[in-house]
Amino acid sequence: MKVINLDKDIFEKAFKLCNKEYKMQEIFDVLTQNDDVEKQIAILKLENLHAVAQANLLVSHLTGQDGPIREAVAIKLRELILEKNCSVLDDEGFYPVYVDAVCDVNPNICRFVIEFLPILKNQNYLLNFLLKKLEDIFFRIDNPDKNQKNFLTVRLFNLYWCFEAVGALLEKFDKFEQNKRLAELMKRAISFGDYTIDEKIAKILKLLGNLDEYSGIADSIQNSCNFYVKRYFERVE
Numbered sequence: 001m002k003v004i005n006l007d008k009d010i011f012e013k014a015f016k017l018c019n020k021e022y023k024m025q026e027i028f029d030v031l032t033q034n035d036d037v038e039k040q041i042a043i044l045k046l047e048n049l050h051a052v053a054q055a056n057l058l059v060s061h062l063t064g065q066d067g068p069i070r071e072a073v074a075i076k077l078r079e080l081i082l083e084k085n086c087s088v089l090d091d092e093g094f095y096p097v098y099v100d101a102v103c104d105v106n107p108n109i110c111r112f113v114i115e116f117l118p119i120l121k122n123q124n125y126l127l128n129f130l131l132k133k134l135e136d137i138f139f140r141i142d143n144p145d146k147n148q149k150n151f152l153t154v155r156l157f158n159l160y161w162c163f164e165a166v167g168a169l170l171e172k173f174d175k176f177e178q179n180k181r182l183a184e185l186m187k188r189a190i191s192f193g194d195y196t197i198d199e200k201i202a203k204i205l206k207l208l209g210n211l212d213e214y215s216g217i218a219d220s221i222q223n224s225c226n227f228y229v230k231r232y233f234e235r236v237e
Contacts, residue, residue: 024049031057036066043072048084055088062101062113070104074112081116090120099129102165103137103158110161118168127169131178134162134185156194163189163200170207183213190217195226202232 022030022045030042039061049055062073080086098120101113120126137158144151163186170176186201198221205218222233 024054028054028057031061036069040068040072043069043076046076046080048080048086050086050088052088052091055086055091055094059089059094059097062097062109063104067106070101071106071109071112074101074104074109078112078116081119092122092125095120095122095126095129099126099133099165102130102161103133105154105157107161110164114161114165114168117165118172123169123172127166127178130162130166130169131181131185134159134166137162138185138188156192156197159189159192160194160196160200163197163204167200167203167207170204173207176208179208179211179213183217186214186217190220195224195229198224198226199228199232202229206232 022042024046027042027046030038033039043058043061046058049058058073058076061069062077063070065073077089081089098113098117102110102117104110104113117126137155141152141155148154166182176182182204186204189197190201201217202221202224205214208214210218218233221229224230
C-alpha cells in the first residue's frame with residue numbers, strides 16, 4: 001500500500017480491517033497471500049509467535065516487499081524481541097536478513113532493526129555479518145552500477161546505518177578481536193569526508209578506547225569542525 005495512491009476504496013478497506021480481530025493462524029494465512037493492504041494490518045495485529053515456520057514467514061517479509069510491509073515487520077520484530085522476549089526470532093539464520101534490513105532505503109526500518117540487534121545472543125556472529133556488509137558496500141562503491149541514480153548517496157546512507165549498527169553492538173563488547181578489519185573499513189569511510197559517517201566512526205572509537213589500530217583514524221577526525229563529531233573527543237575535566 002503506497003500512501004500517495006491511497007484511494008477511497010483502499011481507505012475503507014483498511015479501516016474495516018483495522019477493526020477486524022485476527023486469530024494467529026489467520027495472520028499467517030494472510031502473509032501467504034498477495035493482499036498488501038491486509039498484510040500490513042495483520043502483521044501489526046500479531047501478538048506473539050512460537051513456531052519456527054511462522055517466524056520464517058514473518059522475517060521473510062522484512063526485505064524484498066513493498067515499503068509499508070517492510071516497516072510493519074520491522075516494528076513488529078522490535079516489539080516481539082525487545083518487549084516480549086520472543087526467542088524464536090533470535091535464530092542465527094535470520095541474522096543475514098536483519099543485517100540486510102539495516103541497509104533499507106527507509107531509515108525508520110534501519111532504526112527499528114538496530115534497536116533490537118544488541119540483545120541477540122550471538123553478537124560476534126552478528127558483528128561478522130555487519131563487517132561483511134560493510135565490505136560489500138565498499139566493493140559496490142569501487143564497482144558502481146552506472147544505471148543507478150544517486151549511486152554514491154545511497155551507498156553513503158548504507159555506510160551510515162551499518163556503522164550505527166556496529167556502534168550499537170560494540171556497546172556490549174568487553175573485548176573486540178577484529179580491530180584490524182574494522183580499522184580498515186573505518187579508514188575508507190572517513191575518506192569521504194561525510195560528517196554524519198564521521199560521527200558514527202567517532203562513537204565507535206570512543207567505545208573501543210585508545211587502541212593502536214585506530215590512532216590514525218582518530219587523528220584524522222578529532223579536529224573536525226562539526227560538533228557531533230568532535231564531542232566524542234572532548235576531555236572531561
